[in-house]
Amino acid sequence: MKKFACLLLATALCLMLAASSVSAKEKITMKDDLGRDVTFESPCERVVFTMENALKTYYAVGDPKNLAALKDDKWMRKLSEDIFPVVDPDFERKLTVNITGDQINLESLA
Incomplete structure (x- = not known):
């Protein structure tokens, strides 16, 4: 159940990032399922x-x-x-x- 909740949270975060108006020059940082910071240079x-x-x-x-x-x-x-x-x-x-x-x-x- 915990794994499903983490997956659901990660999906929700990705969707919020995808729907936001982030400029191509802005870096995006979020935590993965293992608690590590992951930085994206541009939106997906x-x-x-x-x-x-x-x-x-x-x-x-x-x-x-x-x-x-x-x-x-x-x-x-x-x-x-x-x-x-x-x-x-x-x-x-x-x-x-x-x-x-x-x-x-x-x-x-x-």
């Missing part, structure tokens, strides 16, 4: 989602054009086939990434 330009509920939140506050990829999950696509295409006309053409265990195949994002 591409986003990858592996959880459907986080994707719903992103679509509520973020720009669908920044969504680069999502988890290759037929269940998620079936469950949301009536919702996401309304918000994002390019939803069906989004790149999907494979996850083995808890590791994302980074080569599929290149």
Whole structure:
């Protein structure tokens, strides 16, 4: 439960940062799940989602054009086939990434 709460908090922070009007010259610093400070030189330009509920939140506050990829999950696509295409006309053409265990195949994002 604690891990889920941390993930939810990190997702919320990322979404707030993505929705804010941060200039490209401004650095963004936040804490990761291990409590380390992580600094980004510029706002995120591409986003990858592996959880459907986080994707719903992103679509509520973020720009669908920044969504680069999502988890290759037929269940998620079936469950949301009536919702996401309304918000994002390019939803069906989004790149999907494979996850083995808890590791994302980074080569599929290149």
